[in-house]
Amino acid sequence: MAERRLAQRQGELIDRSQEVSFQWEGREVTGYAGDTIASALYAAGTRVFSRSFKYHRPRGLMCCSGQCPNCLVEVDGQPTVRACMTPVEQGMDVKHLNAWPSLQRDFLHLVGRLTPSFGMQVGFYYKTFIHPRRAWPLYEKILRNAAGLGKLDPEHRRTERFDKVHRHVDVLVIGGGEAGLEAAAEAAEQGRHVALVEEGLALGGQLAWGGPRSNGRLTALIERVNAAGVEILQPAYAGGVYEGLLVPVFQGRTMHRFRPAELVIATGSIEQPLVFGNNDLPGVMLASGARRLVNQFRLMPWEQAVVLTSSDEGLAAALDLADGGVNVLAVADSRRGADGSAIEDAGIEYLAGFQPWQAKGSKAVTGVVVTRDGEHRTLACDLLVMSGGSVGQTALVSQGGGGIRYDRDQRRYVPDSLPDGMRVVGAAAGSAAAAGAVPAQAPKTGCKQVVCFCEDVTTKDIALSLDEGFSSLELSKRYTTVTMGPCQGRMCHRNSGLVIADQLGLDPDSQRVGVTTSRPPHNPTSFSLLAARGYEPVKRTSTHHWHAEHGGKMLWAGDWKRPYDYGDGDSEVDAVHESLGLIDVSTLGKLIVRGPDAAAFLERLYPNRFGDMKLARVRYGIVCGDDGSIIDDGTVARLSEQEYYVTTTSSGAGGMEQWFTWWNAVWKMDCEIVNVTSTIAAFNLAGPNARTALSTLTDFDLSNEAFPYLGAGHAQIAGVPCLVLRIGFVGELGYELHLPAAAGEHLWEKLMEAGEPHAVKPFGLEPQRVLRLEKMHIIVGQDTNAESNPLEAGMPWIVKLDKESDWIGRYAIEWYKRRGNRLTLVGWEAQNGGVPIEGTQVVGADGQPAGRITSSRFSRRLGKAIGIAWLPVEQSEEGTAIRISDPKGSTIPATVTHKAFYDPDGERLRS
Amino acid sequence: MSFILSCPNCGPRAVDEYAYGGEVTERARTSGDERALFHYLYFRTNTGGDQREWWFHSSGCREWFQAERNTTRNEVLQVARPGELAPSREPAGG
Numbered sequence A: 001m002a003e004r005r006l007a008q009r010q011g012e013l014i015d016r017s018q019e020v021s022f023q024w025e026g027r028e029v030t031g032y033a034g035d036t037i038a039s040a041l042y043a044a045g046t047r048v049f050s051r052s053f054k055y056h057r058p059r060g061l062m063c064c065s066g067q068c069p070n071c072l073v074e075v076d077g078q079p080t081v082r083a084c085m086t087p088v089e090q091g092m093d094v095k096h097l098n099a100w101p102s103l104q105r106d107f108l109h110l111v112g113r114l115t116p117s118f119g120m121q122v123g124f125y126y127k128t129f130i131h132p133r134r135a136w137p138l139y140e141k142i143l144r145n146a147a148g149l150g151k152l153d154p155e156h157r158r159t160e161r162f163d164k165v166h167r168h169v170d171v172l173v174i175g176g177g178e179a180g181l182e183a184a185a186e187a188a189e190q191g192r193h194v195a196l197v198e199e200g201l202a203l204g205g206q207l208a209w210g211g212p213r214s215n216g217r218l219t220a221l222i223e224r225v226n227a228a229g230v231e232i233l234q235p236a237y238a239g240g241v242y243e244g245l246l247v248p249v250f251q252g253r254t255m256h257r258f259r260p261a262e263l264v265i266a267t268g269s270i271e272q273p274l275v276f277g278n279n280d281l282p283g284v285m286l287a288s289g290a291r292r293l294v295n296q297f298r299l300m301p302w303e304q305a306v307v308l309t310s311s312d313e314g315l316a317a318a319l320d321l322a323d324g325g326v327n328v329l330a331v332a333d334s335r336r337g338a339d340g341s342a343i344e345d346a347g348i349e350y351l352a353g354f355q356p357w358q359a360k361g362s363k364a365v366t367g368v369v370v371t372r373d374g375e376h377r378t379l380a381c382d383l384l385v386m387s388g389g390s391v392g393q394t395a396l397v398s399q400g401g402g403g404i405r406y407d408r409d410q411r412r413y414v415p416d417s418l419p420d421g422m423r424v425v426g427a428a429a430g431s432a433a434a435a436g437a438v439p440a441q442a443p444k445t446g447c448k449q450v451v452c453f454c455e456d457v458t459t460k461d462i463a464l465s466l467d468e469g470f471s472s473l474e475l476s477k478r479y480t481t482v483t484m485g486p487c488q489g490r491m492c493h494r495n496s497g498l499v500i501a502d503q504l505g506l507d508p509d510s511q512r513v514g515v516t517t518s519r520p521p522h523n524p525t526s527f528s529l530l531a532a533r534g535y536e537p538v539k540r541t542s543t544h545h546w547h548a549e550h551g552g553k554m555l556w557a558g559d560w561k562r563p564y565d566y567g568d569g570d571s572e573v574d575a576v577h578e579s580l581g582l583i584d585v586s587t588l589g590k591l592i593v594r595g596p597d598a599a600a601f602l603e604r605l606y607p608n609r610f611g612d613m614k615l616a617r618v619r620y621g622i623v624c625g626d627d628g629s630i631i632d633d634g635t636v637a638r639l640s641e642q643e644y645y646v647t648t649t650s651s652g653a654g655g656m657e658q659w660f661t662w663w664n665a666v667w668k669m670d671c672e673i674v675n676v677t678s679t680i681a682a683f684n685l686a687g688p689n690a691r692t693a694l695s696t697l698t699d700f701d702l703s704n705e706a707f708p709y710l711g712a713g714h715a716q717i718a719g720v721p722c723l724v725l726r727i728g729f730v731g732e733l734g735y736e737l738h739l740p741a742a743a744g745e746h747l748w749e750k751l752m753e754a755g756e757p758h759a760v761k762p763f764g765l766e767p768q769r770v771l772r773l774e775k776m777h778i779i780v781g782q783d784t785n786a787e788s789n790p791l792e793a794g795m796p797w798i799v800k801l802d803k804e805s806d807w808i809g810r811y812a813i814e815w816y817k818r819r820g821n822r823l824t825l826v827g828w829e830a831q832n833g834g835v836p837i838e839g840t841q842v843v844g845a846d847g848q849p850a851g852r853i854t855s856s857r858f859s860r861r862l863g864k865a866i867g868i869a870w871l872p873v874e875q876s877e878e879g880t881a882i883r884i885s886d887p888k889g890s891t892i893p894a895t896v897t898h899k900a901f902y903d904p905d906g907e908r909l910r911s
Numbered sequence B: 001m002s003f004i005l006s007c008p009n010c011g012p013r014a015v016d017e018y019a020y021g022g023e024v025t026e027r028a029r030t031s032g033d034e035r036a037l038f039h040y041l042y043f044r045t046n047t048g049g050d051q052r053e054w055w056f057h058s059s060g061c062r063e064w065f066q067a068e069r070n071t072t073r074n075e076v077l078q079v080a081r082p083g084e085l086a087p088s089r090e091p092a093g094g
């Protein structure tokens, strides 16, 4: 290892006193603390890091700054990790992504070799694999296996927590290069709260990787930034810029949602590859990449380098590399009139006007052919450094609503109009000294010339797409997928435009080639971060832990967790029928409507009548939309002249609060609506022994005479002030107790104690569903849908069309009444013991669907399957025989009934 | 959508704190005119431009208010308590 490193020098990131070992493809590799996975592997002799997306060509390090797809690896089971951006950690397990059986011998590479007869050119699978059509599933399987980056483990369960944080700062700076650091320091020195985001492992950008000369300046700048109190997030990256300058910044396991008052884009520029034959061979590297390895990691694994350039940046790079200890043999500059004297002074051969033609070698570079006016020269080398000039990173500017224009003098795209609050500084603003350069046109070499390294798109693919009529940049992009890979066009956007201009005979400097649209995410982003913890916490009732400790199978029910049952739903049903059961119904929505207009307000909101209600009574009501559809149901108790207590369905609580307050915002009546859902617990004690048990806890007169069915009253129960509603959703004598949630657990335990002599059982959601079905009580949203109106749902008695006031749903329901019912909601009981599944069809005489089953259960009490169905009116008479389809093939015969299956006259409720 | 919307009670907040309540419409008050009733119930103008709409501050004060917003630019022109929006400005250039 040591022999592959250059002598220690200022500016290096590695700590040579500390070794770090990790696994690569099952072998142990040792690097230094401060190494990236890529630099440590390079030091250990690794040259092939991945196989390309389509052709499985071997790929090595190219940019060393996280921009290209070449070094994507799997780390500890996580796919698509960028090796050049990830610090080594002791014991990490690093593997290749997409080669089989190994990186060195990848059989899938053969696919690429078979071109052009069996080419994987762009669009090939639509054309090649379409016949015979029935074989597509087989083709697809093979192709899916060959393409793509990495594999997801479908069995993977989340083991770590990912989080979102909302951040508000005065200034957010994206990019920690020289310009970003300066902007941040300046703003912070004015007393503003500044955060700066840097993607790389070192601050300073080119100051950090450009060689030792700039180290002093960098140190001073970092000191200034720290003294000014700039908050630095590193390594972290901005995932995009959204409307209103919302910037998601991803750091480790946290997504920071930044909402800065000012956004400073300091994303710098990115050096571009050159297009020539075999330009993706391992050993072909961007100049900035090679400089990073030499200056920051002090790697020197090469014998001899050749620099290919079309800009002054390449000349500066050649000198820096030579200074860093690299043996630079020659610089081939595709420009003819440039000044190469500094190169020659350094003793390096300068080849003016020579363009790259083709790299030599199969798994690694062994040389390069350069050309001028038909003259070819071959140079032997094992490192090929290319510099196609750099391109300002303006993607975030345009995502944030800024305009981009092509500047002919600078030969690059620069920001034009900017949205309020956005500023662009440094190279991204086009202010860098080094202007972009138009590299020479791609030669016609006959070997692959890669334009898009992520998606394996070559010059030939682009030519083909143009030939086939995809005749512009945007169309060609969609067909070839150029710029659509992980690099999001950083490495290929400029070159694909140039190749297209060349093919179409356009002036490469003309705006007509255009730019493709930049969209978030700007960087590859893990789904775990996007799916980080939401803001809706689970809701638990005051007795949640009691249920869980007593065998309650806790399930999601809307935002809540509720017990499905306590292990034996059948016996829970039996307990309610025969003696006593207790259910936690705290999840019901609860609203107080209070004020001089409370009665009038409810009259206008419900089809029911509430103004005539006596005090201390409770009434069932349904809520309709203005289109007459049933949107919720529940009970309304009148507590005083001016105060009503309204319950809603459990899932409807939030929606009903909004619905009530909305209409009151429209009507501006003199009443207030208070949502007490979470502060009030509610339990329903039900069964023939309910009165006896409850009497032991209260002085309140529970006798049928004093407190009859549909009564409402305030009582002290076991010392707890309760609102008691005598209602019967489950069909037996029952008391629904509403009480302060803080006393919930206490009262629940007291009720269980009081019920002990009667063998009380707690019952869950599922037994409750059986019990309510026996009474043919509907569940809104299960037995009704967005088209169900109360006339057809069998509740015409609720709808008071003769109310003097206007009410919500009135006009639609009047219209429905004139039209007449088409469907009707009825009960059914099955004869042959079969239990239909919910949602299945009723089969008409002609074998066609003629209705739909909305609820279905087997009732042990009744010894048969019962349920609810929507039927056409003409088939809905009491006693009509229907057939219900059964997925097993046959049908289940059943009979229509209109009355409750259990206790149809409600004697038990009223007892 | 990630624009900033000001609640008349709570001030400027990110739009994801609110629930959208749809266009401000005029309620039909008859079942006699079927066309008018159905138009009110089932049709929305889906304006590309300035529009008056309802918003509910669900993660804040839990109050309803109205806003006038340019739907193509998501520019909020004014917010007010229900029924208190100022008259619309002249549509710019149609």
Ligand code: FES
Binding pocket: A068, A069, A451, A452, A453, A454, A455, A482, A483, A484, A485, A486, A487, A488, A489, A490, A491, A492, A493
């Ligand atoms: S090189 Fe990455 S998308 Fe083209």
Ligand SMILES: [Zn+2]
Binding pocket: B007, B008, B009, B010, B011, B057, B060, B061, B062, B063
């Ligand atoms: Zn508010």
